[in-house]
Amino acid sequence: MLSKVTAADLVVVGSLVALGIVLLLSGGGDGAGGRLLTVKSLGHEVLIHDLSQDARLEIEGVLGTTVIVVEGKQASFASSPCPHKLCVGKGKIGRAGEWVLCLPNGVIAEISGEDDYDGITP
C-alpha cells in the first residue's frame, strides 16, 4: 500500500498540515472575551472584577462607601452616600462601554471587554 504513495499525495498532506498550523497560529475568533468591571475612586483604579463572578464590592470615596453589586453578569450601584442617588437610579449595566458614575463620591464603575458595539448612547 505505502509504495503507492506518490509525490502528489505528499504535497496534499503536507499542504493540509501547513494550513492547519497557519490557521492555529493566526488565531481564530475573539477568544473568551470576558467582560471586566473596572472601578475607580478619586481617579485611581481600585479594583478590576470579573463580571461573571457575583460579588458585593465596597468602594471608599470622598463622602463614604459606595456599594456595587455584581449579579448575573451585570453591575449596579446598590447604595452611595451622595445626596440624590442618581447613580443608584442608573440601574444595571452589563455591556462593554457602559458605566455608572457617582460624581459627589468620586466613584466610577465601567465595563470593558469584547462587545458588538463601539459606543452606546447614554
Place this chain on the structure above:
Amino acid sequence: MRRYRYLPPVLIILAILGIVAVRSMRPEFHHCWDSAIMMDTYVEVSVWAEDADLARSAVNAAMREVARIDSMFGDGLASSRSDKALIASDAFTFLIGVSREVNLKTGGMFDPTIGAVSRLWEFHDGARPPSADSIARALSCVGLADYLDGAGGCEERIFDVGGIAKGYAVDLASRKIRAMGVKSAIINAGGDLMLIGRRTDGEPWRIAIRHPRRAGSFLGYIDVVDAAVATSGDYERYFIEGGRRYHHILDPHTGMPGTASNSVTVVAPSACLSDALATGLFLLGPERGLGLVEELEGVEAVFAYSSGESVAVSSGLEDNLVRLDAE
C-alpha cells in the same frame, strides 16, 4: 487525467494560505486610552494608531484639552451677575453663537438662558416639581433673543451651557487628535461622542442606541464615520409622581419637561451642534423635528416616542438604522 486529480484541492489550499498570508500583513494598531471625571461626567479618549507614541501623545493631548475647557466651565452654569469674565470669553461667545443658531432653527426650543428654571428642578427619588409660581418667576429671565437684544427686566440671567460645553470640549479635543494625524479614535464625554475616521479594520463605528423604556435593551444601532453623536432622553434623569414622568429636558417656553419625544439621537458634524440639536429636537418632537433635520446638511436623527414603541428616522439613516427591539 489521474496525475492531476489532486490539482483542485491543492489549488484551494494554496489559495487559503495566500489569503491568510495577506491578512497577516495588515498593519498592527496600538490602542491607547485614558479616562477621567471632567465636565461633571465621565470622559474617555481612545486612540488607535500604528505608532504607539503617537497614540499615547494623542490621548494625552485630547485629555489636556478637555481639562482646559473643564477648568473654564465647571458645572456649566454661569451667572450674568457673578461670572462676567467667563461670559465675556471667546469660548462662551462661541457657544452662544452656536446656541443662537440652534435656538432660531428650533423655534426657541434650545435656549441656554434656561438656567434659572433648570436649577429649580431636582431629579431623584422623592423629588417633586417646583411650584408653578417659582417656574413663572424664573421664566421671566429665560430668553436668548432678549439677552442678545439687550432687553432689560431681568437682574440676573443664569446660563446653562453644561451640555453644549461638553460638546465643545469634545470638538476641540478631536481637532487636536486629527491635527496629529490620527485616523481612528473615539472621544466620549458623558455620552457626547465624536467618532474619528473608521475602525482599524476599515469598518464604520457601530453605535448602539438605548431603548428609552426597556432597561438594558437597545432600540437599534447605526454605523457612523467621522461624525458626532449625541442623545437626549427622558430616561437619563427623572422622577415619577402621580403617574407622570418629570425629566430634565425642559421646554424654555413653559419651564416643564417636554413630552413630544422619549429620546432623540442626533448625528452631526460637530459634538457641540449634535448636543444642542438633540435637546432642541427632543422638545420639537418627531414631526416638526424631522422636518427641520431634513433641512440641515450633515445632520441626521432617530426619534423614539410613544413610550419608545414608535421610531421616526431621518432619510439619511433609513437604510442605516438596524432595529433591535422587534418582539
